[in-house]
Amino acid sequence: MDDPLVIAGRAFGSRLVLGTGGAANLAILERALVASGTELTTVAMRRVDHSGGTGVLGLLRRLGVGVLPNTAGCRTAAEAVLTARLAWEALDTNWVKLEVVADERTLLPDSAELLDAAAQLVEDGFVVLPYTNDDPVLARRLEQAGCAAVMPLGAPIGTGLGIRNPHNIELIVSDASVPVILDAGIGTASDAALAMELGCDAVLLSTAVTRAQDPERMAAAMKAGVLAGRLARLAGRIPCRRLARASSPSLPDPGQISMSGNRQKFDTGPTPPPSG
Amino acid sequence: MFAVVNGTERELPDGVSVAGLLDKLGMTRTGVAVALDGAVVPRGNWTTTTLRSGSVVEVLTAVGGG
Numbered sequence: 001m002d003d004p005l006v007i008a009g010r011a012f013g014s015r016l017v018l019g020t021g022g023a024a025n026l027a028i029l030e031r032a033l034v035a036s037g038t039e040l041t042t043v044a045m046r047r048v049d050h051s052g053g054t055g056v057l058g059l060l061r062r063l064g065v066g067v068l069p070n071t072a073g074c075r076t077a078a079e080a081v082l083t084a085r086l087a088w089e090a091l092d093t094n095w096v097k098l099e100v101v102a103d104e105r106t107l108l109p110d111s112a113e114l115l116d117a118a119a120q121l122v123e124d125g126f127v128v129l130p131y132t133n134d135d136p137v138l139a140r141r142l143e144q145a146g147c148a149a150v151m152p153l154g155a156p157i158g159t160g161l162g163i164r165n166p167h168n169i170e171l172i173v174s175d176a177s178v179p180v181i182l183d184a185g186i187g188t189a190s191d192a193a194l195a196m197e198l199g200c201d202a203v204l205l206s207t208a209v210t211r212a213q214d215p216e217r218m219a220a221a222m223k224a225g226v227l228a229g230r231l232a233r234l235a236g237r238i239p240c241r242r243l244a245r246a247s248s249p250s251l252p253d254p255g256q257i258s259m260s261g262n263r264q265k266f267d268t269g270p271t272p273p274p275s276g
Numbered sequence: 277m278f279a280v281v282n283g284t285e286r287e288l289p290d291g292v293s294v295a296g297l298l299d300k301l302g303m304t305r306t307g308v309a310v311a312l313d314g315a316v317v318p319r320g321n322w323t324t325t326t327l328r329s330g331s332v333v334e335v336l337t338a339v340g341g342g
Contacts, residue, residue, distance in 0.1 A: 019342030029340065044341025047282040047334065048303050056340050057307045072341050085316045086336050090309035157342065184342075206342030 003230070005202050007179050008095075008127045008148040012039045015196070016226045017068070017181065019206025022158075023215065026055050032209050033063055036219035040066040042097050042204070044073070045087050057091075068129070070097040075110070077117035084121055096121060097151070097183075097204075098130040107157040109133050115141055122146035131183050134164070136171040139180075149178050151204060154195065155185025158207045162191040166198055173199035189218075189225030196229025197237070277329035288327060295322040297333065308337045 004011040018038040023029035033041065043056055060067055069087035074080040077100060084096040100117055102110040109132050121128045128147045132138055139150040152172050155161035162185060163169060173180050182195035183204040192203045203226050212218035277290050281297065288297065294310050294317050310317045311334040317325050327333065 020340040021342035023340060042341055043338040045309075045336045046339045048308055048337050049282050049335075057338050067338065069338060070341050082311060082314065082316070083336075086309035086311055086334075087338075088309075089316050089318060090307055090337060204342075 003234075005179065007129070012066075012202075013037075014039045014223070014226075015202040015230055016192070016223055017041065017202055017204040018209060018219065018222075019204065020056055020060075020210075021072075021206045022210035024210075026059055028215050029056070029210065030059055030063070031216040032219040033059075033065060034219075035216045035223065036209065037223045038065060040068050042068045042070045042206070043091075044070055045083050045090070067091055067093060068095055068097050069093065070131075071099045071117075072101075074100050074117075075102070075113070076100065077113045077120065080113070080117040081120050081124075084117075084126060085124070088126070094125055095127045096129065098128050098147075109153075111135070111138050114138075115145060118142055118147055119145045129181065134168040134172070136168060136175055139172045140175055143176060143178050147178065149181055149201075150176055151181040151183035153184040154182050154191065157184045159185055160187030160208055161185055162187050163194055163198070166194065169195070169198045169200065186222075189221040192222050192225035193229035193232070196226055197232050199233055202226075277327075279327045279329065279331040279333060281333045282335055290329075291326045293323050294325045294327070294333075297327065298322070298335070301335075303335055304337075308335055310335050 001011055001013045004013055005015045014037045016036055016038050017040045018036045019042040020029055041060060069091055071080040071083040074083055080098060080100045088094050098118055100110050100113040101107045114130055118128050118130050122145055129149045129151055130142050130147050131151050132142060134152040142150050152169060154163035179201035181202040181204050182200045186192055186205040186208045195203050209215050209219045209222060277288060278285055279288055298305055313332055
């Protein structure tokens with residue numbers, strides 16, 4: 001496996017975690033999952049009598065994609081802890097995407113409840129991947145609590161606003177000794193690439209793919225975006241400069257070739273394209 | 277006796293077990309988890325754990341989510 005993502009000792013070949021929420025139907029979801037190349041997907045826990053429950057699990061098992069249950073919809077630490085325990089029981093995994101949101105309007109994490117739930121679940125033996133604010137201090141506290149990764153938002157869930165505070169994401173990355181997964185806010189492939197260029201270890205997204213006009217194609221775009229951003233990060237980008245710096249070699253004597261006066265003497269043919 | 281299952285009040289046989297409840301409601305046993313009065317009932321205890329009148333039961337499974 002080339003350049004694997006390693007979380008809690010488990011290696012993944014793909015740095016894209018695709019959520020399964022929002023797809024119009026299972027056939028569309030399947031094509032998107034395959035095109036994304038993802039090896040880990042999120043699912044939500046809901047009452048059995050809600051429709052569409054077992055189809056997703058069967059699909060993920062058939063595709064051999066890992067299941068990461070979330071605690072979406074939970075407002076308190078107690079709710080999130082119970083949901084995580086139920087997910088462990090139902091899905092036989094101690095991994096959890098911990099999500100404790102404050103309100104429906106913003107779906108922003110409730111920091112105090114999140115930290116409380118994270119500590120309890122780590123104590124219970126869970127591998128905790130918390131969806132968190134883009135707050136470097138909170139990210140550090142979650143890591144100290146024993147979380148296996150931190151997952152800061154780029155923007156609120158489902159907004160597609162991209163990464164609103166790249167500086168904070170960079171700060172989180174530079175501080176963290178666990179993987180940083182940019183979670184939420186991604187709108188298009190360049191957002192995913194930016195997350196990786198900022199140093200994130202992976203990207204988690206759902207809506208940007210499942211609600212795109214062509215989810216399968218967008219999944220492929222996200223895969224390429226994540227890979228491009230990762231390669232660019234590893235390659236080391238050039239520093240930004242205020243003034244130009246020619247990339248073409250300079251002419252031997254800039255005075256020799258002139259566009260006026262002695263053109264017959266130094267005929268160079270058609271005007272050369274601008275150097276770039 | 278009456279118990280609330282996934283938000284709906286249901287009349288159930290006295291002393292029904294969790295396993296009996298799932299069978300009675302035709303719920304699958306794979307990929308689901310059961311909470312009784314706010315605590316997880318491990319799969320291995322489904323046949324021995326019984327509901328009381330007024331019990332609140334949640335039966336959850338995985339659905340699409342982000």
